[in-house]
Amino acid sequence: MTDDTGAPAAGDDPETSSGDDSETHSSDDSEMPDADPETPTDVPLDRFHEALEAEERPVATASEVARRLGTTQAAARDALADLVERGDVDRLDVESDPVVFYPSDWGALATRERVVAFPSRREIVVDRPTQFTRARLSQFAYLVDTTGTEPGTRGYLYRIRQEDVWAAPFEDADALIASLRSVLPRRFEHLEEWIRDQWRRAHRFRLYTHEDGYVVLEAANESLMGNVAENHLEDGQLRAPISETEAWVNEDAVASVKRALYDAGYPVEDDRDLETGDPVDVDLTTDLRDYQETWVETFLESRSGVYVGPPGSGKTVAAIATIAAVGGETLILVPSRELAGQWREELLAHSTVDPADVGLYHGGEKEIRPVTIATYQIAGMDRHRSLFDSREWGLICFDEAHHVTAPVYSRTAELQSKHRLGLSATPVRETGSEEEIYTLIGQPIGADWDALFEAGFVQEPEVEIRYVPWREELARNEYASADGRERRRLAAENPAKVEEVRYLLAAHRDRKALVFIEYLDHGEAIAEAIDAPFISGETPHHERAELFRRFRDEESDLDTLVVSRVGDEGIDLPNAELAVVASGLGGSRRQGSQRAGRTMRPAGSALVYVLATRGTSEEEFAQRQMRHLARKGVRVRETNTAE
Ligand SMILES: Nc1ncnc2c1ncn2[C@@H]1O[C@H](COP(=O)(O)OP(=O)(O)OP(=O)(O)O)[C@@H](O)[C@H]1O
Numbered sequence: 175m176t177d178d179t180g181a182p183a184a185g186d187d188p189e190t191s192s193g194d195d196s197e198t199h200s201s202d203d204s205e206m207p208d209a210d211p212e213t214p215t216d217v218p219l220d221r222f223h224e225a226l227e228a229e230e231r232p233v234a235t236a237s238e239v240a241r242r243l244g245t246t247q248a249a250a251r252d253a254l255a256d257l258v259e260r261g262d263v264d265r266l267d268v269e270s271d272p273v274v275f276y277p278s279d280w281g282a283l284a285t286r287e288r289v290v291a292f293p294s295r296r297e298i299v300v301d302r303p304t305q306f307t308r309a310r311l312s313q314f315a316y317l318v319d320t321t322g323t324e325p326g327t328r329g330y331l332y333r334i335r336q337e338d339v340w341a342a343p344f345e346d347a348d349a350l351i352a353s354l355r356s357v358l359p360r361r362f363e364h365l366e367e368w369i370r371d372q373w374r375r376a377h378r379f380r381l382y383t384h385e386d387g388y389v390v391l392e393a394a395n396e397s398l399m400g401n402v403a404e405n406h407l408e409d410g411q412l413r414a415p416i417s418e419t420e421a422w423v424n425e426d427a428v429a430s431v432k433r434a435l436y437d438a439g440y441p442v443e444d445d446r447d448l449e450t451g452d453p454v455d456v457d458l459t460t461d462l463r464d465y466q467e468t469w470v471e472t473f474l475e476s477r478s479g480v481y482v483g484p485p486g487s488g489k490t491v492a493a494i495a496t497i498a499a500v501g502g503e504t505l506i507l508v509p510s511r512e513l514a515g516q517w518r519e520e521l522l523a524h525s526t527v528d529p530a531d532v533g534l535y536h537g538g539e540k541e542i543r544p545v546t547i548a549t550y551q552i553a554g555m556d557r558h559r560s561l562f563d564s565r566e567w568g569l570i571c572f573d574e575a576h577h578v579t580a581p582v583y584s585r586t587a588e589l590q591s592k593h594r595l596g597l598s599a600t601p602v603r604e605t606g607s608e609e610e611i612y613t614l615i616g617q618p619i620g621a622d623w624d625a626l627f628e629a630g631f632v633q634e635p636e637v638e639i640r641y642v643p644w645r646e647e648l649a650r651n652e653y654a655s656a657d658g659r660e661r662r663r664l665a666a667e668n669p670a671k672v673e674e675v676r677y678l679l680a681a682h683r684d685r686k687a688l689v690f691i692e693y694l695d696h697g698e699a700i701a702e703a704i705d706a707p708f709i710s711g712e713t714p715h716h717e718r719a720e721l722f723r724r725f726r727d728e729e730s731d732l733d734t735l736v737v738s739r740v741g742d743e744g745i746d747l748p749n750a751e752l753a754v755v756a757s758g759l760g761g762s763r764r765q766g767s768q769r770a771g772r773t774m775r776p777a778g779s780a781l782v783y784v785l786a787t788r789g790t791s792e793e794e795f796a797q798r799q800m801r802h803l804a805r806k807g808v809r810v811r812e813t814n815t816a817e
Pocket residue numbers: 460461462463466483484485486487488489490491492599744748776
């Protein structure tokens with residue numbers, strides 16, 4: 175069984191997570207009386223109660239108990255085993271979490287968290303959810319909001335969508351329903367029926383490779399083949415019927431068949447034999463974290479998928495592990511040349527790959543090697559078709575998968591016979607091509623973002639929206655009399671923002687900072703005012719690379735960069751501790767979370783300031799972007815700055 179929570183895998187020894195625990199709970203051991211490292215295995219039930227009280231939770235892992243009792247983990251585990259033996263304590267094997275313990279007479283522990291179901295809306299609100307509940311829910315429900323709908327409440331709102339059921343990692347519908355029942359206060363027949371129905375839909379069509387090598391579409395019964403497939407598929411997608419329930423699929427149409435049936439509400443199971451390409455000798459040299467291992471295992475089971483995790487959560491490293499596991503020639507597609515270079519370095523840093531086996535293919539260099547890193551731009555050009563055809567790629571990796579362009583999609587549609595891996599920090603897209611990503615690349619394989627923040631793998635940024643007033647009458651009047659795009663530009667370029675940027679940089683003098691802007695003039699004005707370099711699309715590549723290199727260099731005195739959209743994405747600046755989004759609020763939610771993402775790095779504490787001109791549409795944009803982050807569990811604060 176797999177899970178997409180990113181939490182430690184099934185049956186994990188609690189020991190493996192003890193290191194994380196100590197980071198997640200700020201424990202104060204001095205509260206515990208008589209901490210004795212030599213605590214015998216015989217722990218009275220009272221001491222266990224004390225440990226729970228100190229944790230302020232109804233359940234505790236062995237490592238939490240050990241810490242509270244001031245004993246070793248092994249001793250705590252033995253003691254807990256004794257208590258379980260005596261019937262005083264129960265243990266709960268949570269599939270994707272460490273084992274937790276609770277007093278037997280608290281059997282109704284779930285009442286501590288309040289779970290309320292709204293079956294007709296297919297929504298579940300959980301007040302103070304435990305890890306257990308969250309891990310379970312995240313397997314078949316979508317976390318809509320963590321901020322609570324009423325002021326002061328802390329409800330987590332989950333929604334069970336069609337596609338969540340389709341992608342739920344269970345062997346069968348019964349297992350999914352069992353999981354649902356384990357978190358809901360009672361049974362909801364209609365909801366269960368709906369889930370079973372959705373589950374059935376997702377298992378009605380299957381693609382497989384015939385022993386003679388061609389691809390077959392198989393329907394669960396005749397009428398599905400007749401009604402659904404024939405009504406929704408176009409001429410030429412199927413070559414010929416093989417039986418009442420099977421048809422020979424045109425190899426070039428595999429992607430469009432999948433897409434059409436998905437749109438018709440019948441996601442297709444893809445059981446074809448995939449190509450692996452010529453073998454490549456790559457071993458991983460970095461130990462994966464538990465959730466990364468789960469990602470890779472899940473990928474290998476379905477042979478396609480998209481790792482969805484916040485920036486800095488280790489998607490690239492997990493992708494390198496996947497490359498090593500598939501072990502075949504790999505084509506990696508990235509949005510920019512800088513990222514291609516970075517990918518190469520990461521590959522060399524985290525694996526044994528021979529540098530001579532890694533090629534870069536972009537505007538500057540054109541090498542095709544067993545592992546080739548190319549830009550989407552080049553990959554989309556007709557005259558570079560050979561990139562796809564010259565080797566039998568076994569794995570195609572789409573970095574920043576929401577960037578995949580239409581020409582690349584159409585090309586990769588032909589590459590459905592390869593292992594396909596996407597990486598994305600932002601599953602949400604406003605243009606609606608989320609479905610495109612998931613049907614053409616694969617299902618999302620994700621982690622619970624909150625859990626990653628809690629475990630300390632990713633620093634939670636503090637995001638603050640600062641509403642900046644017009645401080646100049648002239649600017650305010652100009653704005654009032656303008657319209658359309660001009661109005662938006664004027665709001666973005668509110669001169670008062672220059673002061674604000676200066677103030678924020680001065681207030682955080684010790685932090686490496688990125689200032690994001692949308693309009694070139696504005697960027698130049700800010701760069702001049704704060705005396706920092708400005709990187710835009712017009713900055714030559716070598717200059718850009720040099721500035722980024724200096725910014726990364728701890729020794730260098732370059733600690734502030736002003737960056738236009740080019741700097742937005744994926745550039746690895748792990749030491750950026752402060753981001754000021756001075757303009758660019760008209761962008762999508764994707765950009766909002768990417769900008770915040772630039773500073774969501776394991777090193778240093780991260781702060782993001784978003785400047786919005788008060789009383790303009792920027793206010794609304796800022797709030798929309800930040801709501802998206804808040805839903806992901808990121809803390810957002812709003813401040814009005816002085817007139
Ligand atoms: N298993 C691991 N052990 C040690 N360090 C790791 C591990 N996984 C990732 N890291 C480190 O964490 C940092 C972020 O990892 P990585 O670049 O893979 O994240 P990402 O999710 O791809 O980020 P982005 O979305 O910004 O590209 C890197 O410095 C990387 O070396």
